[in-house]
Amino acid sequence: MISRAALSRGAQLAARRLASSKLVQRGYAAAASSAPSSFTYETTDVAGVKVATRDSHGPTTKLAVVAKAGTRYQPAPGLTVGLEEFAFKNTQKRSALRLQREAELLGGQLVAYHTREALVLEARFLREDIPYFTELLAETVSQTKFTTYEYQEDVDRVIHIKQAKVQGDAAALALDSAHSVAFHHGLGASLYPSPSTPLKGYLDENSIASFSEAAYAKSNIALVGDGATSSALSKWTEQFFKNVPATPSGSMTLNSKATTYYGGEQRTSHTGGNSIVMAFPGSSFGNFKPEIAVLASLLGGQSSIKWAPGFTLLSKAAASAPGAIATATNLAYSDAGLLTIQVNGSASAVRTASQEAVKALKSIAEGGVSKEDLTKAVARARFDALVSSESGISTILAAGSGIVHSGKPFQVAETAKSIEGVTAEQLKKVCYPLSSYYIETVTDKRILQAAKALLEGKASVAAVGDLHALPYAEELGLTV
Amino acid sequence: MSAYPSLAPFVMKRPWLRNMLKPVANWYSSAAGYRQLGLRADDLILEEDEQVLKALKRLPPQEAYDRVYRLRRAVQCSVGAKILPKDQWTKPEEDTPYLKPLIEQLKAEEKEKEDLDSLTIVKNH
Numbered sequence: 001m002i003s004r005a006a007l008s009r010g011a012q013l014a015a016r017r018l019a020s021s022k023l024v025q026r027g028y029a030a031a032a033s034s035a036p037s038s039f040t041y042e043t044t045d046v047a048g049v050k051v052a053t054r055d056s057h058g059p060t061t062k063l064a065v066v067a068k069a070g071t072r073y074q075p076a077p078g079l080t081v082g083l084e085e086f087a088f089k090n091t092q093k094r095s096a097l098r099l100q101r102e103a104e105l106l107g108g109q110l111v112a113y114h115t116r117e118a119l120v121l122e123a124r125f126l127r128e129d130i131p132y133f134t135e136l137l138a139e140t141v142s143q144t145k146f147t148t149y150e151y152q153e154d155v156d157r158v159i160h161i162k163q164a165k166v167q168g169d170a171a172a173l174a175l176d177s178a179h180s181v182a183f184h185h186g187l188g189a190s191l192y193p194s195p196s197t198p199l200k201g202y203l204d205e206n207s208i209a210s211f212s213e214a215a216y217a218k219s220n221i222a223l224v225g226d227g228a229t230s231s232a233l234s235k236w237t238e239q240f241f242k243n244v245p246a247t248p249s250g251s252m253t254l255n256s257k258a259t260t261y262y263g264g265e266q267r268t269s270h271t272g273g274n275s276i277v278m279a280f281p282g283s284s285f286g287n288f289k290p291e292i293a294v295l296a297s298l299l300g301g302q303s304s305i306k307w308a309p310g311f312t313l314l315s316k317a318a319a320s321a322p323g324a325i326a327t328a329t330n331l332a333y334s335d336a337g338l339l340t341i342q343v344n345g346s347a348s349a350v351r352t353a354s355q356e357a358v359k360a361l362k363s364i365a366e367g368g369v370s371k372e373d374l375t376k377a378v379a380r381a382r383f384d385a386l387v388s389s390e391s392g393i394s395t396i397l398a399a400g401s402g403i404v405h406s407g408k409p410f411q412v413a414e415t416a417k418s419i420e421g422v423t424a425e426q427l428k429k430v431c432y433p434l435s436s437y438y439i440e441t442v443t444d445k446r447i448l449q450a451a452k453a454l455l456e457g458k459a460s461v462a463a464v465g466d467l468h469a470l471p472y473a474e475e476l477g478l479t480v
Numbered sequence: 481m482s483a484y485p486s487l488a489p490f491v492m493k494r495p496w497l498r499n500m501l502k503p504v505a506n507w508y509s510s511a512a513g514y515r516q517l518g519l520r521a522d523d524l525i526l527e528e529d530e531q532v533l534k535a536l537k538r539l540p541p542q543e544a545y546d547r548v549y550r551l552r553r554a555v556q557c558s559v560g561a562k563i564l565p566k567d568q569w570t571k572p573e574e575d576t577p578y579l580k581p582l583i584e585q586l587k588a589e590e591k592e593k594e595d596l597d598s599l600t601i602v603k604n605h
Contacts, residue, residue, distance in 0.1 A: 152537075
């Protein structure tokens with residue numbers, strides 16, 4: 001053990017800071033009955049714009065406009081992607097170059113990205129620059145010019161490059177196919193149009209401009225500030241978001257049909273990799289099912305410790321097929337969810353590992369999960385839910401899409417609490433749709449339940465890669 | 481273009497001077513001879529220039545097509561040492577700038593880029 005005096009001054013300082021930060025944490029833990037206030041977003045309505053803020057008292061701020069304009073809501077293919085590419089381009093007041101250079105001078109970063117549900121324009125910057133970046137976001141949302149030459153020279157070109165990139169990613173394609181068989185339109189729309197998607201007639205600067213009129217209305221966006229005080233953000237929002245229209249205008253309307261789960265199977269040949277996605281109806285933001293979250297972490301796949309597969313069932317399943325990686329995730333959307341098990345790797349390994357994965361699922365349905373594993377899975381699910389609210393981009397996204405969809409941010413405190421209450425019995429119940437093979441062993445009441453679940457419990461299976469080797473859903477023992 | 485000093489802004493600001501010079505200008509444009517070949521003034525801008533090439537790419541498809549048609553017709557006339565029949569001459573009201581605004585826009589972009597590249601930061605604290 002090195003004595004304290006032997007440490008350099010810098011190390012001493014660091015050690016002292018560590019000790020003091022521990023003190024701060026202990027202070028939080030003392031009041032741990034509810035989540036600390038810097039965790040939760042407070043929402044206000046400023047001149048028609050829904051604003052959510054949380055202040056972690058750090059030196060930087062993340063400010064984002066979250067619009068309900070993800071691929072799910074686009075009325076024609078490619079529009080979300082086009083609008084994303086048109087972010088921070090020429091506006092009525094400033095050129096794209098000027099926007100970028102000014103942001104650089106202030107040390108800020110401008111990012112635009114989309115998910116299936118939301119389109120996010122995000123700025124990260126030093127705390128004191130909030131007026132400038134609020135104005136910039138408002139300008140981008142309401143005053144972008146959508147010029148023809150920018151579409152031809154920048155937007156279209158970049159979209160083609162990104163399409164080629166997505167086309168080479170077998171795992172992303174498999175996830176996309178699984179969504180499309182599970183949800184058809186809406187949520188089933190491709191996250192990024194593939195190079196063979198016909199975009200002609202749907203995607204040009206005029207259609208993107210009218211989509212922006214529908215998407216960037218006050219009723220359709222939320223402004224989320226992470227690391228900003230509520231008063232400062234309200235003040236600047238009121239001033240700069242004045243010109244944003246209150247309701248959608250223009251000829252286009254968003255495709256806001258409710259989601260239905262269908263299920264099915266889709267197989268695609270691909271030379272660049274092998275991937276299988278087995279998906280089931282999961283837990284959504286609107287209808288949170290804690291048992292699904294626990295199930296996802298029980299299946300897991302990613303080890304939380306180094307050099308060992310960990311306790312999760314999928315990592316054990318993948319261990320039997322070297323080269324395969326199997327992971328389970330619950331993809332939550334506002335009104336639907338998808339519990340996915342994805343297996344990537346070489347064709348033969350994927351084949352073996354996916355069969356093992358289904359076996360693992362069935363073993364849970366039979367009640368073959370040990371109490372110890374369940375405890376670990378509950379703890380892991382709680383940790384995942386809490387850590388995702390603590391840092392990273394997903395907090396802004398979750399808060400923003402919560403507000404635009406239901407008027408309040410998806411708060412994590414309740415989520416973590418409900419996960420704690422999951423019992424083995426509940427977990428068994430969730431797995432009924434999969435356990436349809438074991439009907440004989442259960443009571444008549446359960447047969448009824450299981451038969452009903454069999455009818456509605458259709459899986460969505462997508463295979464991408466070497467189709468000669470990859471199994472069909474029927475071979476895996478799944479009903480589609 | 482506009483690399484040389486121009487008196488046009490000076491003249492345009494003074495209506496009396498503009499009204500005085502307008503007939504002279506009209507006579508000059510007609511006498512220059514390009515209208516008799518069916519061309520517009522902007523068709524005469526040199527193409528061997530980065531910015532003009534870029535501006536030509538930004539032309540709307542119909543404009544670009546019409547431009548090529550006018551140029552080819554003029555070349556045909558020139559080869560045959562003829563001028564077009566009078567009814568096909570470019571009318572003064574048709575002789576509008578269609579390429580110049582795009583070139584101006586590109587120049588402004590270029591200038592903004594140069595300005596931003598060479599900017600110095602003055603801290604006020």
